[in-house]
Amino acid sequence: MMTLHPAIARVTDRVIEKSKASRRRYLDMIAVQSEKGVHRSGLGCANLAHGFAASGEDKALIRDGHAMNIGIVTAYNDMLSAHQPYARYPEAMKMFAREVGATAQVAGGVPAMCDGVTQGQDGMELSLFSRDNIAMGTAIALSHGMFEGAALLGICDKIVPGLLIGALRFGHLPTILIPAGPMPSGLANKEKQRVRQLYAEGKVGREELLEAESASYHGAGTCTFFGTANSNQMMMEMMGLHMPGAAFINPGTKLRTELTRAAVHRLTAIGKRGDDWRPLGHCVDEKAIINACIGLLATGGSTNHAIHLPAIARAAGVQIDWQDLDELSAAVPLIARVYPNGSGDVNHFHAAGGMGFVIRELIDAGLLHPDIMTVGGNDLTDYGREPRLEGEELIWQDAPAHSLDDSMLRPPATPFLPDGGMxxxxxxxxxxxxxxxxxxxxxxxxxxxxxxxxxxxxxxxxxxxxxxxxxxxxxxxxxxxxxxxxxxxxxxxxxxxxxxxxxxxxxxxxxxxxxxxxxxxxxxxxxxxxxxxxxxxxxxxxxxxxxxxxxxxxxxxxxxxxxxxxxxxxxxxxxPDGTGRELFAMMRHGADGAERGASAMLAAAGL
CATH class of the missing domain: 3.50.30.80 (IlvD/EDD C-terminal domain-like)
Structure with a gap:
């Protein structure tokens, strides 16, 4: 492992310095919440009875108060292909919790709108502020004080940032994000792009265009291009907030199920009552935010995160801006080309070595902070491995020693571009x-x-x-x-x-x-x-x-x-009014600038 790149060290030091006051306020806040906040053991009898009244076979364990109760915040709907697989997750997660003497309840649901459906439509004007709505919904879900840990079910554009921002205000809780995975590959991306341009030129009709789009977006799972949704999944790995290697395993597979089981079991192991407490607010620190930025740059991820990352960081008391991203970009090489920056999609990226290869190579090149608190291992070096099944057992093995497709994935020594390109x-x-x-x-x-x-x-x-x-x-x-x-x-x-x-x-x-x-x-x-x-x-x-x-x-x-x-x-x-846009007027009027995260909620909170 090489010494940390001097530019990354310099930016990290600057972020730590300018975040000193806000980060201290944040850590003090979650320390108070951990000790004196609302907890299940301190609820009145009527409060507690309301909380477990409908919990069936888990009622006695929740009432007793000695086992971890996991709060599930879900962004399930079955209009959004990425989130459709979440329909049965809560019931499965309850069973997985029982396997280790814990319980789980759905704490709340949050909206999950699809930019792919609303693009070019009036509804897209609700999209960015749905992130703040999701953050507030997450806070409402966790506000009951019934939970000693949180599992966040979300994948797509504003949903992961919103879930994370909301959960960070309960940063004393151990928290794991649980993805559902991308859909299998469909129509080749170059062909989809070709048909779109032909349609724009009037050379093919709507029927041909719809046929091409339907062949591309064809089933359950995340859209397979490397847009904001899959960039979210990449960043959660970079921050150590998934189980290692969970980002790009397809839905409906045995390996996907076992990773979800492992996440639930792991939550019970990193709770406050054990000897390995890993609260979210300590996992998401200045170095973890820098790692997310580096991952974004190294893989050519979505520019939307130039807005989301400052907002997520603010929720944890960390201050970053576009100058930080720019200086990191100059130091971090582009080592992945995933559509629309390349020809292959995230399934091809995963097959070529995926996140395990990326993280290991960046750490070995001195381009990541390995020494962060993660939810799934000792530190980030555990994320340089990939999950697989050995019979019925989930194990992790070393990522491929070399890229299995150097048109898509390369080591930092031979990158596609010498910088991160943002x-x-x-x-x-x-x-x-x-x-x-x-x-x-x-x-x-x-x-x-x-x-x-x-x-x-x-x-x-x-x-x-x-x-x-x-x-x-x-x-x-x-x-x-x-x-x-x-x-x-x-x-x-x-x-x-x-x-x-x-x-x-x-x-x-x-x-x-x-x-x-x-x-x-x-x-x-x-x-x-x-x-x-x-x-x-x-x-x-x-x-x-x-x-x-x-x-x-x-x-x-x-x-x-x-x-x-x-x-x-x-x-x-x-x-104009309509499509609910008028209901978001207060968010528009109170929003701060894009470089700060474009959030009325965070601005009003003074974060």
Whole structure:
């Protein structure tokens, strides 16, 4: 194992230093909750009777109060393919708990919306703030004081960050996240992308497009591209919050079941009454957050985590920003190419060596903190192994010594790119994220005239009308958290990709989001400050020259200061009621900036 890379050590030290006061407040808070908070043993008789009234055969054990009672927080629904397998998890987990003399109850359910269903629709404007809703739902579930440990059932985009943020406010409890795994591979990703572009060009119809999408998203389990959902699973491994190697085992398999059983058994072993107490708030510390950042960069994960990671960190009293991510990106090589950054999906990635290979190689190269408290082993080195069944017994073995597919997975000594490919770009248009790892290097720099739009629908209309006839930087503004909830702008990828394939230089600049499902076209996203309230994007006019450079970290409007000072900010479009958007008005109005995590809840809490 090599000495820790100096840049990683420097960023870690800086994060620890700037987090001193907030981290101390957090640790003090969970210490008080551990000793003096609401506990089952301290509940009044009526309170306790309510808590076990319907617990059937577990009633006597819960009433007695000496065995661990695990609170299950589930994001189950059967509309979302990734979460459909969770339907029977609670009953199985109760049986697994009984095997080791413990009990389990469903503490509560949280919503789980699917960005794949809502993309391009009004419902997407609820998406980002569903994370805060999930965090609050998790807190409500655990507030009863009936539990000595927590099991979080969630996988997808806002759901894992929301579950984790909520659970961190109960950081005195040992907590394990339990995934359900990706669906088996379907239609090849390149073919799916080809059909999407043909549809955007009007060369195939809706029937052909639906057939291709149905062949890609075809069964139970997480979507197989390396978007935000699978990036969540990668990060939970990097932070040591899963059982080792649990992220990418398919649903419905014996190995999947045994990993869930092992997670329940492990929770009982790391409780406060044993000799190996591992509370969530001590597992998620500055080094664990840095490890999550490094995993994101090394694997080319979703840019959504440039927003989620600061929010998760704040919930644990840790302060990180995009400068930290940028400096880590310069030090961490890209060692995985998973669709949309490569041709194979997460099943192929897992077969090539997967998370066990990634973690072991990064540790051996001095690119990760191995010395963190994990839920599934002594430290993170145990996550450099992979689970398998030996007969009926679950064991862990060393990950492959070499990548089994070097077109998808490589060691740090021979990476795909020398850096992690998530750059901070700054200038007079603010601060933004540029995922360079998804874009061919010759496209990292562009200077072109702006076309300014206030919605992705307006961009699509201009594309269909044939208005893009030269190099262009498309500016889509009033898409920030305070304007309309910061929806993902997925529908821009096919038309902009078509323009780029025609030979035009094209880029996107927006205060909205584009997830790990997007790529190919250079994009400065999450621009902060956002356009609403007079942010610099509100001053851009059609024809203004903009320079975007991923090499030098530049996002610049090439208009002199005097001209800009004379302009009035554009007015934001009025956000209509309907689809429940009006119910999220307080979240929009109270949200802080993207670099802070775009959260009204955390801002109001002073975290």
């Amino acid at each position: 750059r901070l770009v700054t200038g007079n248009l603010g601060r933004a994220t540029f995922k360079t790892s998804a874009v061919d290097k010759e496209r990292w720099q562009i200077t072109a005239p702006a076309r300014v739009f206030d919605s992705q629908e307006a961009v699509q209309a201009a594309f269909k009308a044939g208005e893009f006839t030269h190099d262009v930087i498309v500016v889509v503004r009033f898409q920030g958290p305070r304007a309309n909830g910061m929806p993902e702008l997925h529908k821009l990828t096919p038309p902009l990709g078509v323009l780029q394939d025609k030979g035009f230089k094209v880029a996107l600049v927006t205060d909205g989001r584009m997830s790990g499902a997007s790529g190919k076209v250079p994009a400065a996203i999450h621009c902060t400050p956002e356009a609403l309230g007079g942010g610099p994007l509100s001053l851009v006019c059609d024809g203004d020259m903009i320079r975007l450079c991923g090499h030098d970290g530049i996002l610049e409007l090439l208009v002199d200061a005097a001209t800009l000072a004379a302009r009035q900010p554009a007015e934001a479009p009025v956000l």
